[in-house]
Amino acid sequence: MTINRRRFIGTAVAGSAALSAPMVMADGHAKPRVVVVGGGAGGATAARYVAKDSEGAIDVTLIEPSRAYYTCFFSNLYIGGFQEMASLGHSYGTLASAYGINVVHDWATGVDRDAKTVALAGGGSVPYDRLILSPGIDFIDGSVEGWSQAAQTAMPHAYKGGTQAELLKAQVMAMPEGGTFAMVAPPNPYRCPPGPYERISMVAHLLKKTNPTAKILVADPKEKFSKMALFQEGWNDHYAGMIDWVGSDFGGADVSVRPDAMEVVIDGEVTKVDAANVIPAMKAGLIVERAGLTEGNWAPVVPATMQSRMDENIHILGDATSQGDMPKSGYSANSQAKVAAMAVRGALTGSRVFPAKFSNTCWSLIDANDGVKVGATYEATEEKIAKVDGFISETGESDDLRKATYEESLGWYAGITADMFG
Amino acid sequence: MRRFFPLSFVLAAGVAATAGWADQIGNADTGAVLFGDCSGCHEVGAGAQNGIGPHLNGLFGRPAGGLDGYFYSSGLARMGGEGLVWDLTTLNAYIENPRALVSGTRMSFGGWEDPQERADVLAYLRRYSDDPANIPEAAPTARVSEVDLAPDILAIQGDPAYGEYLASDCKTCHQQDGSDAGIPSITRWPVEDFVVAMHAYKQKLRPHPVMQMQAGRLSDEEIAALAAYFKDLE
Numbered sequence: 001m002t003i004n005r006r007r008f009i010g011t012a013v014a015g016s017a018a019l020s021a022p023m024v025m026a027d028g029h030a031k032p033r034v035v036v037v038g039g040g041a042g043g044a045t046a047a048r049y050v051a052k053d054s055e056g057a058i059d060v061t062l063i064e065p066s067r068a069y070y071t072c073f074f075s076n077l078y079i080g081g082f083q084e085m086a087s088l089g090h091s092y093g094t095l096a097s098a099y100g101i102n103v104v105h106d107w108a109t110g111v112d113r114d115a116k117t118v119a120l121a122g123g124g125s126v127p128y129d130r131l132i133l134s135p136g137i138d139f140i141d142g143s144v145e146g147w148s149q150a151a152q153t154a155m156p157h158a159y160k161g162g163t164q165a166e167l168l169k170a171q172v173m174a175m176p177e178g179g180t181f182a183m184v185a186p187p188n189p190y191r192c193p194p195g196p197y198e199r200i201s202m203v204a205h206l207l208k209k210t211n212p213t214a215k216i217l218v219a220d221p222k223e224k225f226s227k228m229a230l231f232q233e234g235w236n237d238h239y240a241g242m243i244d245w246v247g248s249d250f251g252g253a254d255v256s257v258r259p260d261a262m263e264v265v266i267d268g269e270v271t272k273v274d275a276a277n278v279i280p281a282m283k284a285g286l287i288v289e290r291a292g293l294t295e296g297n298w299a300p301v302v303p304a305t306m307q308s309r310m311d312e313n314i315h316i317l318g319d320a321t322s323q324g325d326m327p328k329s330g331y332s333a334n335s336q337a338k339v340a341a342m343a344v345r346g347a348l349t350g351s352r353v354f355p356a357k358f359s360n361t362c363w364s365l366i367d368a369n370d371g372v373k374v375g376a377t378y379e380a381t382e383e384k385i386a387k388v389d390g391f392i393s394e395t396g397e398s399d400d401l402r403k404a405t406y407e408e409s410l411g412w413y414a415g416i417t418a419d420m421f422g
Numbered sequence: 423m424r425r426f427f428p429l430s431f432v433l434a435a436g437v438a439a440t441a442g443w444a445d446q447i448g449n450a451d452t453g454a455v456l457f458g459d460c461s462g463c464h465e466v467g468a469g470a471q472n473g474i475g476p477h478l479n480g481l482f483g484r485p486a487g488g489l490d491g492y493f494y495s496s497g498l499a500r501m502g503g504e505g506l507v508w509d510l511t512t513l514n515a516y517i518e519n520p521r522a523l524v525s526g527t528r529m530s531f532g533g534w535e536d537p538q539e540r541a542d543v544l545a546y547l548r549r550y551s552d553d554p555a556n557i558p559e560a561a562p563t564a565r566v567s568e569v570d571l572a573p574d575i576l577a578i579q580g581d582p583a584y585g586e587y588l589a590s591d592c593k594t595c596h597q598q599d600g601s602d603a604g605i606p607s608i609t610r611w612p613v614e615d616f617v618v619a620m621h622a623y624k625q626k627l628r629p630h631p632v633m634q635m636q637a638g639r640l641s642d643e644e645i646a647a648l649a650a651y652f653k654d655l656e
């Protein structure tokens with residue numbers, strides 16, 4: 001990055017504003033410190049934007065236990081055979097080397113909001129002037145009767161990145177001829193509203209090739225779901241007779257599982273299955289709850305800045321928040337991260353702050369070259385992030401348009417991962 | 423494929439009604455002479471073949487990038503997939519400034535500034551389309567440039583610092599380094615091309631729902647700010 005005139009002016013303005021702002025932080029530390037917990041769609045983006053745009057004026061520490069982040073986005077395409085698992089993994093190397101971010105591979109175990117420190121599982125703690133939490137989701141124990149984290153090997157959730165998706169795919173591949181795959185879909189709100197249905201499509205795509213007489217059974221606690229008309233049209237066109245979706249009107253909410261026996265019980269009817277994907281009800285990542293920042297299952301935030309409603313020194317992003325109209329998606333978390341990064345820099349260095357703008361688009365793949373999308377733009381109001389405008393793919397679109405939509409999703413994946421990890 | 427077409431046509435008509443364009447269709451004979459600028463690459467008429475560029479028989483009503491046997495730029499193929507169909511409105515915009523309508527087109531032609539020249543060439547090409555039903559003989563509706571922007575909109579000096587913040591929203595999909603697989607590059611465009619393209623989305627003349635939505639919420643100043651920022655991006 002060279003210093004051109006624009007950049008020079010920008011820095012000079014920030015510098016003069018900083019003179020009047022308190023440069024010496026509470027404990028006499030020279031540079032303001034931002035700590036980010038969680039190196040996913042929200043956290044990695046926020047760390048990168050704070051570091052990049054403050055040009056060394058802010059110390060950024062990113063706390064994330066994994067050495068590589070495996071995106072949940074496109075993990076369904078991995079199951080369908082359209083992506084390699086290796087291409088879904090991203091390292092934190094560039095964030096450290098090119099942006100000077102201090103990447104700490106550890107779990108955050110607690111937040112002392114009075115002392116403004118984050119405790120680490122490996123011992124010690126990290127002080128902050130502003131804290132950004134983007135820990136994603138955790139599952140609600142007991143939300144699917146008979147399932148607990150202990151059962152996630154027999155019946156994977158595959159709803160966090162990495163090995164769970166590999167396990168699920170292996171189990172689908174190992175199904176006997178004409179066997180049954182079952183999914184227990186989650187209740188609202190949950191991460192990636194079209195995710196379970198894209199997954200059904202990708203499992204169907206895989207089975208159609210390897211095991212065409214196999215059956216797919218979906219128990220859903222909801223009456224309807226994201227892009228429902230598009231998915232149902234696609235399932236009819238590509239996978240006729242294969243998928244049995246049982247919504248709440250037909251007992252889909254009354255479900256329990258028996259992982260030891262590989263049985264799923266829907267509305268009292270027992271089905272023996274060969275592979276099962278249980279996606280339980282969700283809540284904010286545990287660290288947010290431990291920090292005392294949740295109300296119910298999620299963390300309420302101030303839309304204009306993504307600050308916690310309970311602590312102005314803490315910003316919360318992504319799936320963990322309750323913010324209003326945005327769906328819980330990687331795109332949303334990335335969008336919210338940029339608003340938070342701007343607000344954090346404004347507060348710590350006096351840099352310019354602009355009105356928050358958010359957006360989201362979620363692409364889903366139904367079959368080879370059959371992509372669909374839904375999206376919207378949002379703005380910050382006092383009480384919530386409010387939808388401004390939106391669109392959704394239509395049923396009956398041409399093959400060319402569906403193919404262009406799929407290719408666009410590949411471009412989006414390259415774009416967002418470059419935006420997160422540099 | 424054509425679901426955006428009627429909408430953009432109606433809007434174009436709305437713009438044109440106030441724009442005061444000449445309401446005569448162009449002069450095909452003058453157009454035949456002007457076509458000399460195109461004939462190095464494009465053939466038209468009996469026995470026309472694809473050459474450096476695709477042949478132009480049956481052009482009106484054809485989806486962009488829609489000729490079998492011609493290898494189009496990914497930009498043109500993409501716009502075709504998204505629903506761009508060649509008619510008088512879209513062709514007029516394309517030959518005024520090819521790159522502003524179709525990012526990444528290989529057509530190395532700077533464009534005709536003079537609306538009369540464009541009308542003449544299109545009147546000539548129209549002779550070689552069987553069913554030019556979508557070309558009203560003397561309707562003012564079909565005579566608009568891609569977007570009709572007041573000079574003061576084009577003259578706005580964008581604030582690049584604001585553009586940098588707004589651009590963070592673009593970069594979720596459009597890569598800063600100019601990669602363009604699946605999604606076009608928007609890095610280092612001339613300011614005017616950028617502004618015209620964004621207004622074309624805003625007026626729903628360009629056929630892409632995400633971009634129509636994104637551009638739809640941007641003010642004239644915000645579009646100028648983005649153009650100013652992306653112009654010098656490294």
Ligand SMILES: Cc1cc2nc3c(=O)[nH]c(=O)nc-3n(C[C@H](O)[C@H](O)[C@H](O)COP(=O)(O)OP(=O)(O)OC[C@H]3O[C@@H](n4cnc5c(N)ncnc54)[C@H](O)[C@@H]3O)c2cc1C
Nearest residue numbers: 038040041042072073108135136192318319329330331333
């Ligand atoms: C199957 C599937 C498909 C999807 N497809 C799409 C899609 O196509 N498009 C889209 O936009 N979104 C998609 N999503 C949703 C997307 O993955 C999430 O919405 C997004 O990752 C949320 O970002 P986040 O920052 O809130 O959480 P995450 O990206 O999950 O990041 C959280 C990070 O925090 C870390 N962490 C958690 N707790 C701690 C702690 N105590 N200390 C330190 N680190 C911690 C975790 O290790 C993790 O790396 C999909 C999700 C799934 C499951």
